Every structure is written in C-alpha cells, then in structure tokens.
Amino acid sequence: MATNTTTKKPATAAEENTEAVTETAEARPERARRAPTVVGPPLGEDQEPVTVTLSHHLRIDGADYTPGAEINVSPDYARRLRVQGFTARSR
Structure with missing residues (x-):
C-alpha cells in the first residue's frame, strides 16, 4: 500500500478572505439584468x-x-414537455 508523504499546507489565504461581497444592481453587468433565459428551442416572433x-x-x-426546477421555455416547447x-x- 502506498502512503502519501506530503504535508498538508495551512489554509491561511482562504481564512483571510472571509469578508462578504455585496454587489448592487448598478455594479452588475448588463447581461445579469436581462430577462430570464429561455431553455430549449428559441422563442418565436411575439412569443x-x-x-x-x-x-x-x-x-x-x-x-x-432536477425535478422541481422551474425553467423558462417557449410555449411550443412547454406544450411538448x-x-x-x-x-x-x-x-
């Protein structure tokens, strides 16, 4: 049986950066403020x-x-599902 001879390094860098990061709506990129993405086939015109x-x-x-997940889909794809x-x- 092989043994691991390396020593574990302390996690000092991870412990030092424990401040919570808060982000305002103005600081978020434009793509984060867009309408929810559509899963599956794209939407048709005026849908x-x-x-x-x-x-x-x-x-x-x-x-x-997973079961219970809520997703946004086109009306046609919702009907098929x-x-x-x-x-x-x-x-």
Whole structure:
C-alpha cells in the first residue's frame, strides 16, 4: 500500500478572505439584468416565455434540470414537455 508523504499546507489565504461581497444592481453587468433565459428551442416572433415546473429529471442542451426546477421555455416547447409528462401537474 502506498502512503502519501506530503504535508498538508495551512489554509491561511482562504481564512483571510472571509469578508462578504455585496454587489448592487448598478455594479452588475448588463447581461445579469436581462430577462430570464429561455431553455430549449428559441422563442418565436411575439412569443413570451412560459415558466414550467419539471416533474422528472431532464437534460436540455447539456444542462441537467432536477425535478422541481422551474425553467423558462417557449410555449411550443412547454406544450411538448406537458404531452411527454415532464412537467408537474398544474393546480
């Protein structure tokens, strides 16, 4: 069995930088203030994004979304997700 002979270095640099960072809306970049991003196919002309709550795990464009996650999608894609059973029941 191999043993590790290196010693653990103290985490002094991490301990020194414990101040909370606060950021105002004016300090945020412009892209952070944009409308929520749409997942999946892009919106069509004059369409508003629809927020859906997922009932199952879903991977879209390389990103994983867990059950209960709320995502913004195009109305057409929301309809397809409902038909396939990926969205939670609405009230």
